[in-house]
Amino acid sequence: MSIKPKTIIQASHLSKIYHTSDLETIALNDVSFEIKEGEFVAIMGPSGSGKSTLMHIIGALDKPTSGTYILDGENVENLTDDELSDIRNRKIGFIFQAFNLLPRTTTMKNVMLPMAYAGVPLEQRLITAEKFLRLVGLGDRLSHTSNQLSGGQQQRVAIARSLVMNPAILLADEPTGNIASAQADEIMAIFQKLNDDGHTIVMITHEPDIAEHAKRIIHIKDGRIVEDSTKHQQRKIVSSPLLKGDAAQPRGILNK
Numbered sequence: 001m002s003i004k005p006k007t008i009i010q011a012s013h014l015s016k017i018y019h020t021s022d023l024e025t026i027a028l029n030d031v032s033f034e035i036k037e038g039e040f041v042a043i044m045g046p047s048g049s050g051k052s053t054l055m056h057i058i059g060a061l062d063k064p065t066s067g068t069y070i071l072d073g074e075n076v077e078n079l080t081d082d083e084l085s086d087i088r089n090r091k092i093g094f095i096f097q098a099f100n101l102l103p104r105t106t107t108m109k110n111v112m113l114p115m116a117y118a119g120v121p122l123e124q125r126l127i128t129a130e131k132f133l134r135l136v137g138l139g140d141r142l143s144h145t146s147n148q149l150s151g152g153q154q155q156r157v158a159i160a161r162s163l164v165m166n167p168a169i170l171l172a173d174e175p176t177g178n179i180a181s182a183q184a185d186e187i188m189a190i191f192q193k194l195n196d197d198g199h200t201i202v203m204i205t206h207e208p209d210i211a212e213h214a215k216r217i218i219h220i221k222d223g224r225i226v227e228d229s230t231k232h233q234q235r236k237i238v239s240s241p242l243l244k245g246d247a248a249q250p251r252g253i254l255n256k
């Protein structure tokens, strides 16, 4: 007997039109797709193809001009700004190209922040932040501040931060864009480990090498999906010494 995986993202006929004084830009043009729990999807496309626009809609940072977007069972269309920000904090773990950590702030404090917004008690914030920092191999950097870390380490802090609210998806925008290639492999190894443990990952990238780490690649061009391919053969595997002996908790055990 097989259990059908849950649909986490359902995008139907999404379009996004930007209006500037003299110009109308169709950034997304009738885009439809679904992402199921447990997938690791790369969204690829050249500059200007609509990747960031799509990422903003997936992340509930912006709404489409037309079409329907359902995130983990919730239609975002009629939500207020407050409700949207609550959904973002609970359902999405964001990982940005520029890390977006608080400067001169310790890794522990950075990772605890989403839990502070959500009103998680201090003791649980401390335990959870330390657990996820250890998971990404930063157990020995708990009281370093962000400016004392390498780019790859900062991105690992951001990954730990993205996990603490047990989100329905991890949403990464060019996660290796600002780091050296050896460190990029570490980041991809962490993503593959998290995906093996059941996390659903959506990663935006323009780099074919990075997209190869995902199990499915959606190609967009001029605001449209031009190819959507799922790998049946082995994906590109990278392993990380950082992860040896660490066992991530599968989603569901954490706080459900």
Ligand code: ADP
Binding pocket: 018, 019, 020, 025, 026, 027, 045, 046, 047, 048, 049, 050, 051, 052, 053, 054
């Ligand atoms: P990508 O991330 O793939 O480079 P974007 O989603 O940023 O692509 O942009 C898609 C298209 O929409 C581009 O032509 C871009 O110039 C345009 N665009 C993006 N954001 C805006 C905006 N806020 N106002 C007007 N045009 C925009």
Ligand code: MG
Binding pocket: 051, 052, 053
């Ligand atoms: Mg972009």
